[in-house]
Amino acid sequence: MTDLFQYVPGNSPLHRMNPVTKIALTLSVCVAAFLTDNLFVLLALILFDLMIGVAAGAFRKALAIFRGLFKVSLFLFVLQALFVRRGNRLLWIVTDEGLSTAAGVVLRLLAVCLPLALVLTVTRVSDIAGALVQVLHVPYAYAFTLTTAIRFIPQFMEEMSGIMEAQTARGVEFDTKNIFKKLGLILPLCVPLLISSIRRTGATATAAEVRGFNLRTRASGYKKYGFGLVDLAAVLISAALITGAALIP
Amino acid sequence: MIRAENVSYSYPGNAQTVAGLSFHIEKGEFAAILGENGAGKTTTVKLIDGLLKPTEGKMTVNGLDTAKSRVSERAAQVGFLFQNPDRQICRNTVREEIAFGLRAVWGRREEDKIRTRTDELLERFGFTGDEDPFALSRGQRQQVALASTLAPSPAVLILDEPTTGLDYRECTRIMDFIRQLNEEEGTTVVMVCHDMEVVLDYARRALVMAGGRLLADGPVREIFRDEALMKKASLLPPQIIRIAGELGEGFREADDAETLSSLVAAKAERRRGA
Numbered sequence: 147m148t149d150l151f152q153y154v155p156g157n158s159p160l161h162r163m164n165p166v167t168k169i170a171l172t173l174s175v176c177v178a179a180f181l182t183d184n185l186f187v188l189l190a191l192i193l194f195d196l197m198i199g200v201a202a203g204a205f206r207k208a209l210a211i212f213r214g215l216f217k218v219s220l221f222l223f224v225l226q227a228l229f230v231r232r233g234n235r236l237l238w239i240v241t242d243e244g245l246s247t248a249a250g251v252v253l254r255l256l257a258v259c260l261p262l263a264l265v266l267t268v269t270r271v272s273d274i275a276g277a278l279v280q281v282l283h284v285p286y287a288y289a290f291t292l293t294t295a296i297r298f299i300p301q302f303m304e305e306m307s308g309i310m311e312a313q314t315a316r317g318v319e320f321d322t323k324n325i326f327k328k329l330g331l332i333l334p335l336c337v338p339l340l341i342s343s344i345r346r347t348g349a350t351a352t353a354a355e356v357r358g359f360n361l362r363t364r365a366s367g368y369k370k371y372g373f374g375l376v377d378l379a380a381v382l383i384s385a386a387l388i389t390g391a392a393l394i395p
Numbered sequence: 396m397i398r399a400e401n402v403s404y405s406y407p408g409n410a411q412t413v414a415g416l417s418f419h420i421e422k423g424e425f426a427a428i429l430g431e432n433g434a435g436k437t438t439t440v441k442l443i444d445g446l447l448k449p450t451e452g453k454m455t456v457n458g459l460d461t462a463k464s465r466v467s468e469r470a471a472q473v474g475f476l477f478q479n480p481d482r483q484i485c486r487n488t489v490r491e492e493i494a495f496g497l498r499a500v501w502g503r504r505e506e507d508k509i510r511t512r513t514d515e516l517l518e519r520f521g522f523t524g525d526e527d528p529f530a531l532s533r534g535q536r537q538q539v540a541l542a543s544t545l546a547p548s549p550a551v552l553i554l555d556e557p558t559t560g561l562d563y564r565e566c567t568r569i570m571d572f573i574r575q576l577n578e579e580e581g582t583t584v585v586m587v588c589h590d591m592e593v594v595l596d597y598a599r600r601a602l603v604m605a606g607g608r609l610l611a612d613g614p615v616r617e618i619f620r621d622e623a624l625m626k627k628a629s630l631l632p633p634q635i636i637r638i639a640g641e642l643g644e645g646f647r648e649a650d651d652a653e654t655l656s657s658l659v660a661a662k663a664e665r666r667r668g669a
Contacts, residue, residue, distance in 0.1 A: 305482075311446050312482040316543060317470030317499035334485045334495070341529055342481055 152300060153270050159376045160202040160268045165277035167377040168269055172261040174384035178391035179257040185246070187394050188253035194387070195260035202268045211263045212256065219252040226251050271297050277371040279364055286362045294350065302343065309338050396422045396583050397443055397551065402452035404438055412438045413607040416452070420600075422550070423581040425574070427588055427598035427615065431629040435607040436587040440553045443585060444475045456551060471500045474549035478556040480533075480540035489531075489539050490517065490524035496543045516542045534565030541569060545576070552576065554586040558593055566590075570597050595619065595633040603628045 155161075160168065179191055199208025226248035233243025274296075275289040314320040318331055397420040405411045413435040420426050428436045441447040442454050445461035454461045457472055477483060486492040493516055497509045517524045520542045528539045537557065544552070552573065558566040574597055576582040588594050594601065594615060601618040603611040605628045611618055618624065619632040622640065631637070 308477075308479070309482045309485075311441075312475075312477050313485070314466045315444055315446060315470060315473075315475035315477075316483065316496040317467050317547070319465075319467045319499070321465045321467050337485045338481055338483070345481075 152266070154202075154204055154207065154267050156203050156268065158202050158268070160198065162374070162376060163268075163380060164281070164371050164373050164377050165269050165273045166281045166371070167373070167380045168265050169274070171380045171384050172265045174387050175261045176258045178387040179254045181388065182391040182394065183250060184394055185249055185253060187391055188250065188257055191257040191387070191391075192253065192260065195257060195264065198261060198264055202264060204264065204267045207267055208260060208264060211260055215256055215259055219255055222255065223248045223252045266296060273369070273371070276367045276369055280367055280371055283364065286364070286366075290354070290359075298343075298346070301346070302339070305342055306335070306339055309335050309342075396420055396424075396457060397585065398453075398455045399439075399442070400453045400455075402442060402449045402454050404442055404447055405450050406438075411450075411607060413442070413604075416442075416609055418602060418609060418612055420583060420585060422583055423577070424600055425577045425584045425586075425598050426600040426602060427586045427594045428602045428604060429588070429591075429594065429618075429628065429630060430604035430610075434604040434628070436604055437555055438607075439604065440475075440555055440585060440587055443551075444473055444553055445469060446475075467499070470496075470549075471547040472549055473551045473553065474544040474547070475553045476537075476541055476544045476555065476557050478559050480536040481529075483540045483543065484528045484536060487527060488524060489522045489526045489528050489542075492528050492539055493517070493543050493546050497546045500547045512546055516546055532565075534561045534569075537561060537565070537569060541572070548580075549582070551583045551585070554584065554588075556587055556589060558588065558590055566593065573597070591619070591631065591633045595636070603630070605629070 163171075175191060175195065179188060182188060196205070196208055196212075199205045227240050227244045230244035230247045231239065231241060233241035233246075235241050236245070271293045275286075275293040278284040278289040278292070279286050310320045313331075313335060318334075320328060320331060322328055397418075399416045399418050402416040403411055403414045416439060428439055430436050438447060442449060442461070443456060445454075445456070445464065445466045448462045456469065459469065459472075461469075484492055486495050490513055493513045494509050497505075497512060501509060513524070520538050522539070522542075526535075528536055531539065541557075554573070557569060557573075561569065570593060573584060573586075577584045584598075586594075586598060588598075598615050601611075601613065601615045602609060603618060603624060610628055611621070611624050616636070619636045620640070622632075625632050632640070
């Protein structure tokens, strides 16, 4: 699970694309997903996400992310189906409108999360920061904060798994099959996770400071992030996605 | 006590991390698992504790198959001290921290027993009980983690690089305590350690690993004297054994000397004889 957000080296058009274009393409998928209520358009967007995965040579990873989201989606689907009471009753308290709303929420979640995870598969976090600073003129401190947050995700997951392992070894029943009992046991773990996070943040801040963090300006990055034909194609696809989602009823 | 029968393990999506491990550790032994980074030492101790289940073979501790029983159920019998105490500590005072593990193992109905045992450990480790564990030094936090691990009096104690990041005094304090447990209470100790001096001083048996396989298993000093084995496992023997080896015949036999000065005396004696 921890490697889901990690960069996979490659030379696909998606790898070569400007990081800003990749972010724009990702955001356009998100915008399109929120503009439409049409389930078929949402399905088409998910298909488009999987095609991006194929084009990036990371189809298996896209499927792994898909599988990871499936359980959450299932839980959300059940909740939505039970709580939306509008429409015609089909079974017990489940209505047709409840089912379509639930399907919409779940498909939208999948359509939005997949490209966000995939963009990290085809882009180095340092390139995201570099391009944000150079192309979009984002202050380096903000770009650094964003990329550090992304970089910390797998580390936190690893830390959490280490903490759970340590607590299981001392008798805390994290190896129980009772999901509710497990959820109740997670609370005490927040303390070591919080402490280690604060310590890590402090150490990262010191490391950045001693390497001249405050001296960095927009001109400091040596790598240039240009735009090519592949970027133009991506911009056109982004525009088509948003227009299509807005126009298709 | 601990029996590994042709145990192999692969992390999901990876090649085999450990393969064909077979060994038997008797009650009351003090064994060290040695090897370079990536040799499979931590995987092996996690297999012993049951945090990892063998993909092939069988691991039994106290007759219990680790693949068929839950780690949390065996926590009273097997204690595991991790390299990083901060993953273990989760309460606001040292007293609460020690009691937390005991409650997990003995249950909340045993409050009197838990209080007595906590007081006993606080006195033994020299804590008042009101200290904030997160405000203590690294060595003291490791002692808190050790006290919590030892609280249910486990018959087997697994230590994963217990002395990492500790100064000499802290390291000696923790290791002396573990030796005392091993010698006086018969606790079986299995330790992963990169500090060969600590291994020589405290362990009696060494299991040498490389590339996920067990290369050798025997008394510590004999293992360290085997230069070919040390080279194969990319290990550097303790200084006293290396110096004795360099000095050659007559000195190798004296490598059980506690200090360098006794070796130097032996060297001077030899020169006089020549």
